[in-house]
Amino acid sequence: MATIEECRAALEKLSENMQGAGGDVREAAAMDRSVSCRVTDLDVTFVGRLTGGRIEVDDTLQGPPPQKAQIRLTLSGDDLVALVDGGLNFAQAWASGRVKLEAGLRDLFRLRKLL
Template identity: 70%
Template sequence: MATPEECRAALEQLSRSMATAEGNVRSAAAVDRSLSCRLTDLDLTFTGVLRDGRIQEVAQHPGAPAAKADIRLTMTGDDLVALVGGRLNFAGAWASGRVRLEAGFRDLLRLRTLL
């Protein structure tokens, strides 16, 4: 099972990857939205803000998110690490229910480029 530290490192890696992206991926990440990533197996949530193509203001909280973020992800810590590491395909994980993504319709359209 992934540790909270490994999950934070995966989110930091995702943020770095988004910051160095170009073209459609860069513009898709250049939104200003609140973000939460609930890790069910660790009973913890990371929150932050997707701004200027990066995940900023990352904080860790026990349990479920206290507030509803604009973009909400739910998965296990192992799946987060595997997704960021390229060992798990997002579309397949989402279709099978391993990863849950909730966001407004416009955000979903914009995020499809990232996924």
């Protein structure tokens, strides 16, 4: 089982990958939205913002977040690490229910370029 530190490192790596990307990925990451990443097996939620083409994690909360973020990702710690490392295909994980992504319709259309 992935640790909180490994999950935080995976989010940092994802953020670096997004910031260094070009084209459609860079455009999709150029939003300014509140984000949360709920890691179910650790019962923690990373909260922050997607801004300037990167994810800035502001806090790690025990349990679900008190406020609903504009972009919400829910998955296990192992799946988060595997997703960022390229060992897990997002579309397959989402279709099987291993990963849950919630956002407004307009944001989902933009986020699909990241996936």
